Amino acid sequence: MTGSKNTKPFLKWAGGKTQLIVEIEKSLPNIGHSHFTYIEPFVGSGAVLFWMLNNFPNLKKVVINDINQDLINTYKTIASNPNELISILEILQSEYHDLDGNDEKKKQYYYDKRTLYNTRKEERTSHSALFIFLNRTCFNGLYRVNRKNEFNVPMGSYKKPTICDTENLLAVSEALQKVEILCGDFEQTLSYADEKSLFYFDPPYKPLSETSSFNSYAKDEFNDDEQIRLRDFCNRLDALNHTWILSNSDVKGKNAEDNFFDDLYAEFSIQRVNAKRSINANHKKRGKLTELLITNQVNI
Numbered sequence: 001m002t003g004s005k006n007t008k009p010f011l012k013w014a015g016g017k018t019q020l021i022v023e024i025e026k027s028l029p030n031i032g033h034s035h036f037t038y039i040e041p042f043v044g045s046g047a048v049l050f051w052m053l054n055n056f057p058n059l060k061k062v063v064i065n066d067i068n069q070d071l072i073n074t075y076k077t078i079a080s081n082p083n084e085l086i087s088i089l090e091i092l093q094s095e096y097h098d099l100d101g102n103d104e105k106k107k108q109y110y111y112d113k114r115t116l117y118n119t120r121k122e123e124r125t126s127h128s129a130l131f132i133f134l135n136r137t138c139f140n141g142l143y144r145v146n147r148k149n150e151f152n153v154p155m156g157s158y159k160k161p162t163i164c165d166t167e168n169l170l171a172v173s174e175a176l177q178k179v180e181i182l183c184g185d186f187e188q189t190l191s192y193a194d195e196k197s198l199f200y201f202d203p204p205y206k207p208l209s210e211t212s213s214f215n216s217y218a219k220d221e222f223n224d225d226e227q228i229r230l231r232d233f234c235n236r237l238d239a240l241n242h243t244w245i246l247s248n249s250d251v252k253g254k255n256a257e258d259n260f261f262d263d264l265y266a267e268f269s270i271q272r273v274n275a276k277r278s279i280n281a282n283h284k285k286r287g288k289l290t291e292l293l294i295t296n297q298v299n300i
């Protein structure tokens with residue numbers, strides 16, 4: 001792998017980390033040799049993954065994981081079958097663009113594809129193409145499913161969105177050749193660690209309020225008990241001499257009395273960083289927010 005290609009996420013995803021990367025870079029341990037194992041247990045759209053792949057071409061091993069099976073299958077399709085995927089996406093894109101100006105037909109097309117996606121009967125490459133199509137055309141690029149795992153996000157209002165970014169998909173496919181792609185709970189990644197691996201955790205954020213909850217990426221909720229289970233996992237990694245960096249919402253910024261993360265991670269280094277969040281239906285609420293960057297490295 002050359003690492004010179006500028007790969008970027010192929011999806012829009014709630015909690016995309018583009019703005020936080022600068023801060024994450026500052027908290028990276030001294031990794032001048034850059035020959036280490038990088039593990040991302042909640043990969044989502046992989047903003048940090050692709051940044052790592054672009055900037056550290058000599059990584060020893062890279063492991064990604066997510067509990068969302070449709071997402072992980074899409075990563076696997078891009079890695080193993082990019083050309084067929086691109087052919088299907090080109091057709092979806094041209095059919096969708098041709099409907100521009102005919103709102104009724106466009107809407108019908110979107111909802112037909114959504115229904116087809118939810119049957120989960122298509123073979124893997126076609127299903128992955130539908131996954132990317134829906135991500136590019138739905139409201140705000142959200143991924144939300146109901147209890148039956150049916151994707152239920154309404155149509156977005158984009159005129160002619162890019163559905164098939166051929167150049168990037170090919171670059172992502174090449175970059176993924178050295179990546180081990182796993183689907184399941186975050187804890188399973190431990191068995192893929194080498195001596196002194198670097199983990200980056202971007203779990204579903206703890207909601208700042210009941211109504212701001214955007215953590216339903218999968219059918220099972222990531223509640224406070226899950227946040228505690230993640231902290232316990234971080235403790236285990238620390239004891240095993242691995243390095244980890246974790247981001248989460250800053251609940252204290254909203255309510256000064258709320259010490260949830262300050263208490264959970266009291267033994268570690270907690271930094272508050274400015275971060276713009278782009279997924280918020282209410283424009284007035286988009287604005288400056290702080291987020292937490294927590295690490296077991298002392299020299300943050």
Ligand SMILES: C[S@@+](CC[C@H](N)C(=O)[O-])C[C@H]1O[C@@H](n2cnc3c(N)ncnc32)[C@H](O)[C@@H]1O
Nearest residue numbers: 013015016017042044045047067185186202204
């Ligand atoms: C905040 S998003 C990650 C955002 C991502 N870093 C980005 O840049 O777009 C959290 C991810 O955690 C996944 N997830 C939720 N529960 C999980 C679990 N128990 N184990 C692994 N992944 C999980 C969700 O499917 C979702 O993709």
